[in-house]
Amino acid sequence: SAVISQKPSRDICQRGTSLTIQCQVDSQVTMMFWYRQQPGQSLTLIATANQGSEATYESGFVIDKFPISRPNLTFSTLTVSNMSPEDSSIYLCSVDVLQGSSYEQYFGPGTRLTVT
């Protein structure tokens, strides 16, 4: 398994500002993922972040709005840029851990963002 922490756990931000969310894992992992969960909705994958390469974004998400860094195998950041109230969500990071011949994905506790 993997233990994942996120900072901040929650924040209230004004529209037009940016927030950087940090994700720290207790072991080295190749693949990290960022998800968004809007109020009352399921999780939506934003992007996949591999160390040493550009993040791969899902349809509907762009790098200018959600820049991601992956400086090493235990850390990643997601920035929510030029925020609007529609960005109010829980943002979660997750990692893939190889267990035997298959993967298990583990999630952080999430960052609850409210944009006013």
Next chain:
Amino acid sequence: DAKTTQPPSMDCAEGRAANLPCNHSTISGNEYVYWYRQIHSQGPQYIIHGLKNNETNEMASLIITEDRKSSTLILPHATLRDTAVYYCIAAYSGNMRFGAGTRLTVKP
């Protein structure tokens, strides 16, 4: 990832077995069936996964049909703390794509 279909909600009596169904008729040969759950406002929690054979761990059992087109997650003795949204996902690895899941309510 193959699309999965789950009932939107289910109830279960405390102490009874909770059987959560999932259809994944378009699952490909190398895709596993994963189950996660999300208790209110927390990050999703891994429960179990399997490829072909039935699997059991300390949390649950996973029964996969022989044609792999459907599966059932079994919580053998549901408790109030098992109230959560349960997600069934067919995937090979990583970048799990979550559907709406099944909201399981365990009642006293």
